[in-house]
Amino acid sequence: MRRTFWNKKPRKIVEKDDGVEIVFKKPPIYNDLCAAFNIRPVNVVYTYGDKIYNPDKLELPPEIIEHEKVHMKQQKAWMVNEDRKFTPALWWGKYLRDAKFRIDQEAKGYARQYDVICQDNHDRNQRARYLWGLASSLSGVLYNNEISHSEATKMIKKLSKY
Ligand SMILES: [Zn+2]
Numbered sequence: 001m002r003r004t005f006w007n008k009k010p011r012k013i014v015e016k017d018d019g020v021e022i023v024f025k026k027p028p029i030y031n032d033l034c035a036a037f038n039i040r041p042v043n044v045v046y047t048y049g050d051k052i053y054n055p056d057k058l059e060l061p062p063e064i065i066e067h068e069k070v071h072m073k074q075q076k077a078w079m080v081n082e083d084r085k086f087t088p089a090l091w092w093g094k095y096l097r098d099a100k101f102r103i104d105q106e107a108k109g110y111a112r113q114y115d116v117i118c119q120d121n122h123d124r125n126q127r128a129r130y131l132w133g134l135a136s137s138l139s140g141v142l143y144n145n146e147i148s149h150s151e152a153t154k155m156i157k158k159l160s161k162y
Helices: 030-037 062-078 088-097 099-120 124-138 149-159
Strands: 014-017 020-023 046-048 051-053
Touching (some): 046 088, 088 099, 099 149, 124 149
Antiparallel strands (some): 046 051
């Protein structure tokens, strides 16, 4: 008899995907986020600086990576502290406090995600279904139910190439 490892992949702590580092840990702002929204998110990934935090070790498809890369750019572009140092904490601070800012930043991430899906998928029904799902997320509990589903749909479509 011997043990079978055929369905066990070796678990890596850090992975690189297209220059993006993925770590299987909670992000530095996890507790702030829980407190701000009064939730304990599961199956969520977070961008903090140039890393994607993936505490639940989810498989990340390319469109999710692209969504998170939008937040990387946003965090870099948005602000430097008094010492002129980049810190993702400033972006995150505003993100958690300012609902309008949060929705605006997320809509851009979702629009990019939708673009990636549409690049390879020309089926109108499948695109519509995917967009419906994205709008559900953007208008949902993860972002504190700030906007309606139809508002979310409009925002994503306006920012998308498709
Ligand atoms: Zn996002």
